[in-house]
Amino acid sequence: MNSPPLDDRDGVIWYNGKLVPWREAKVHVLTHSLHYGNAVFEGARIYNGKVFKLTEHSARLVKSAKMLAYDVPYTVAQLDAATKLVVAENKLEGGYVRPLAWRGPEVIGVSAIGTKVHVMIAAFPWGAYYQQKAIRICTSRWKRPSPESSPAGSKAAGLYIICTLAKDEALAAGYQDALMHDYKDRLSEATGANLFLVLDGELHTPTTETILNGITRQTVMDLARKRGLTVVEREIWPEELARASEVFLTGTAVEVQPVGAIDAREYPVGPVTQQLQSDYAALVRS
Numbered sequence: 001m002n003s004p005p006l007d008d009r010d011g012v013i014w015y016n017g018k019l020v021p022w023r024e025a026k027v028h029v030l031t032h033s034l035h036y037g038n039a040v041f042e043g044a045r046i047y048n049g050k051v052f053k054l055t056e057h058s059a060r061l062v063k064s065a066k067m068l069a070y071d072v073p074y075t076v077a078q079l080d081a082a083t084k085l086v087v088a089e090n091k092l093e094g095g096y097v098r099p100l101a102w103r104g105p106e107v108i109g110v111s112a113i114g115t116k117v118h119v120m121i122a123a124f125p126w127g128a129y130y131q132q133k134a135i136r137i138c139t140s141r142w143k144r145p146s147p148e149s150s151p152a153g154s155k156a157a158g159l160y161i162i163c164t165l166a167k168d169e170a171l172a173a174g175y176q177d178a179l180m181h182d183y184k185d186r187l188s189e190a191t192g193a194n195l196f197l198v199l200d201g202e203l204h205t206p207t208t209e210t211i212l213n214g215i216t217r218q219t220v221m222d223l224a225r226k227r228g229l230t231v232v233e234r235e236i237w238p239e240e241l242a243r244a245s246e247v248f249l250t251g252t253a254v255e256v257q258p259v260g261a262i263d264a265r266e267y268p269v270g271p272v273t274q275q276l277q278s279d280y281a282a283l284v285r286s
């Protein structure tokens, strides 16, 4: 059975400082961000009624907007409090939080000067991102742009155009996700998650030049170091996939997700992935 569409649910959404009934949280069709892609958003998970790394997510929302030259009209502390309120009001023990900031319908041109900034925070149940224990992913034809062409560190709606294209092409080809290269043809990230390879017993992950520097990525690097693993952030080239003994993805939604294959090459769900998967599962519930 399909779950009801996201605009037709019970509960409340935090909208510009107030809790509004779920079905009434709407925007006008001439909203600037709808036309020009400059909304910014977050995705956080709720475990045992608490939002994991809440302040980091609130801070990134503010930073993402700053990178697109606007200010979220709430402090990080206010966003944290609003998120806690919306999780409690919707009586969620587990699930997902989706904050969004966007520019309003005051002007229609490319310039956004003169628009008001709006913020909403929605929270809802959401289970595992993938159904598979280990996913199969394919190399996308879409490349992460150079930092001169896009604000890579911003979780900006417009940057997800290529993620959605890459993901839907992968699904149509029978894979669960896509791996994007970057503008120099180095490995970068999946469509909503960061990439890790195990190489000679060390953990290797691409630098942050063209990716979103995931909060889960940083958490998992810390967990790996605590286990005594060497963690290396560097440029990684596609040929190196042949040498990897394990591959996994990290992200708020996907958590620590084993990759069982990239294109035709297969990988086992190895000991490093399993260890970090269980360390992460324990940490988010602690």
Ligand SMILES: Cc1ncc(COP(=O)(O)O)c(C=O)c1O
Binding pocket: 043, 163, 189, 190, 191, 192, 193, 194, 211, 212, 213, 214, 215, 216, 217, 250, 251, 252, 253
């Ligand atoms: C493109 C992209 N990369 C990486 C991530 C992982 O980020 P985080 O661990 O902060 O959820 C996400 C998810 O937000 C994403 O959309």
